Amino acid sequence: MALVLHAGKTNKNAYKALIAAEYSGVDVKLAENFEMGVTNKTPEFLKMNPIGKVPVLETPDGPIFESNAIARYVTRLIADNPLYGSSLIDYWMDFAATEIDAGISRWLYPRLGFQLYLPPAEEAAISALKRALGALEPASCLKHLPEFPHVERYFWTMVNQPNVKKVVGEVKQAEVVVPNF
Known part of the structure; x- marks a missing residue:
């Protein structure tokens, strides 16, 4: 059964968990129809993370938030994972x-x-x-x-x-610095 990651498809912090999952062979799926600013303000979401920040990972033991903690959790699910404990x-x-x-x-x-x-x-x-x-x-x-x-x-x-490209897609370098607003 896949773990569910609550975040938008382009959330850079969610990428950490998704890339760790690809390298570790752990099934992690993004929550369907997640909309930043809407989904993360619902009572259901706030039960998982009271301050409404993403990403949040639903696990059998309860929710985990903070992207580094989620990535570490995912890599530690596989006992012989060379990434574990590094x-x-x-x-x-x-x-x-x-x-x-x-x-x-x-x-x-x-x-x-x-x-x-x-x-x-x-x-x-x-x-x-x-x-x-x-x-x-x-x-x-x-x-x-x-x-x-x-x-x-x-x-x-x-x-x-390949494991990174599968998550983030093709990365292209910007040609100019974004102008200020």
Whole structure:
């Protein structure tokens, strides 16, 4: 029986669980007819996550929310899964959430009109993101990625993996930075 993941089809945080499921061989399906801003405000959904955030995974033991926790749960369902318990996976998931995602959000959301656009805040967000990408460079967007060739190569390698493509589809690089609103 498939586990049910409540989130929209293009929710980047849901992708974590869906990709983990593909690699782990766990059956996870998106909830049918999920509509952000509607479904996640229903009493049924709020019983699973009282603050109405997505994604939420329905499991036999009860709901799990927060995308990293869901991805970890999915990988740990298979006892001999080589992904199980890997502190390196945990490390990079948390690094991506706190450093990469946060920097991208602070840069992109104002440009999409979700937050007030302030040029100094954008400069700080880009600087923080460059710092995070710089930390990745020895270990392993857009106009800044050529400054980090190893990160860029790793990104394209990952998004072209069959299990990732099955979840997110074809990824295309934007040609211009989104204008601010």
